[in-house]
Amino acid sequence: MIPTFQRLFGAKTVQQAVPESRRQRIDLGSGLPQYPIYAIGDVHGRIDLLQHAESLVAGDLMANGKSGIIVLLGDYVDRGKSSSAVLDYLCAPSPYGLQRFLVCGNHDDAFLQFFEDPARHLNWLDFGGRQTLLSYGIDADYMLSRGKNGIEDLKRVVNDTIPVQHIQLLRDMVGYIRIGSYIFVHAGLRPGVALTDQDDRDLMWIREPFLSRGPELPFLVVHGHTVTEQPETGRNRIGIDTGAVNTNRLTVLKLEDGKGFLIS
Numbered sequence: 001m002i003p004t005f006q007r008l009f010g011a012k013t014v015q016q017a018v019p020e021s022r023r024q025r026i027d028l029g030s031g032l033p034q035y036p037i038y039a040i041g042d043v044h045g046r047i048d049l050l051q052h053a054e055s056l057v058a059g060d061l062m063a064n065g066k067s068g069i070i071v072l073l074g075d076y077v078d079r080g081k082s083s084s085a086v087l088d089y090l091c092a093p094s095p096y097g098l099q100r101f102l103v104c105g106n107h108d109d110a111f112l113q114f115f116e117d118p119a120r121h122l123n124w125l126d127f128g129g130r131q132t133l134l135s136y137g138i139d140a141d142y143m144l145s146r147g148k149n150g151i152e153d154l155k156r157v158v159n160d161t162i163p164v165q166h167i168q169l170l171r172d173m174v175g176y177i178r179i180g181s182y183i184f185v186h187a188g189l190r191p192g193v194a195l196t197d198q199d200d201r202d203l204m205w206i207r208e209p210f211l212s213r214g215p216e217l218p219f220l221v222v223h224g225h226t227v228t229e230q231p232e233t234g235r236n237r238i239g240i241d242t243g244a245v246n247t248n249r250l251t252v253l254k255l256e257d258g259k260g261f262l263i264s
Contacts, residue, residue: 023173025178029179029180032180033255033256035068037182038069043244044078045076045078045080045083046080046244049250054070054094058098070094073185073240074108074186075105076102079107084136087166087169102174103174103176104175105224112170115158125141136162138154140154181219185221186204187225188203188237189221190206191209191217192217194217195217205225211239214236220236229243231251
């Protein structure tokens with residue numbers, strides 16, 4: 001992914017060395033981006049809206065004769081009906097030739113934890129996981145109702161059914177991406193804490209005090225996670241989770257020349 005970005009844009013890419021237990025964080029340098037960036041909010045299994053969003057980005061780039069990138073802000077799975085189709089779509093190159101970067105959301109991380117140890121993470125089913133498993137043809141409630149062997153049967157079916165490329169995609173998702181003065185992250189940052197010291201759980205789960213105080217760092221943070229009726233601006237932050245699974249609105253924010261534009 002990163003070498004392709006370098007070929008397309010000639011940018012110097014720096015990946016922070018992070019402990020193995022932490023998700024990768026990507027730093028693409030401190031300079032003002034010379035290309036448009038399109039941030040897409042929480043998808044939650046709405047493959048139809050994701051495909052439409054990418055078509056809008058491709059049309060905008062073609063109309064302006066430019067190259068750009070897409071940063072997806074996480075929560076690709078759960079709640080919606082087509083989580084497996086979303087991961088299939090993201091495992092493959094964009095049909096429009098778009099360059100994607102995938103940030104990890106709390107739902108994506110919860111799915112991965114369930115896959116690795118279903119018995120310890122059954123609460124994920126009440127968190128939107130039932131719908132995700134159903135998108136793979138797995139009825140978790142039926143399997144768990146089959147007595148003491150239900151959890152073992154569920155574990156076996158999950159391992160046999162969910163494609164390895166979906167799991168690898170979940171593992172490869174990053175904690176945040178820095179591009180110039182922008183930080184793209186799922187939930188937000190712990191106010192005043194240096195980027196290198198930010199905790200994965202905050203990156204994927206935080207609301208307060210981030211929502212009211214902002215990052216208290218010299219960055220503009222673009223995030224999802226907290227649903228608002230319309231994209232919301234706060235102190236050095238823009239939230240673009242507009243509840244796609246229920247509202248049919250998947251927000252795309254275009255950032256170019258230090259300005260922001262909504263294209264959906």
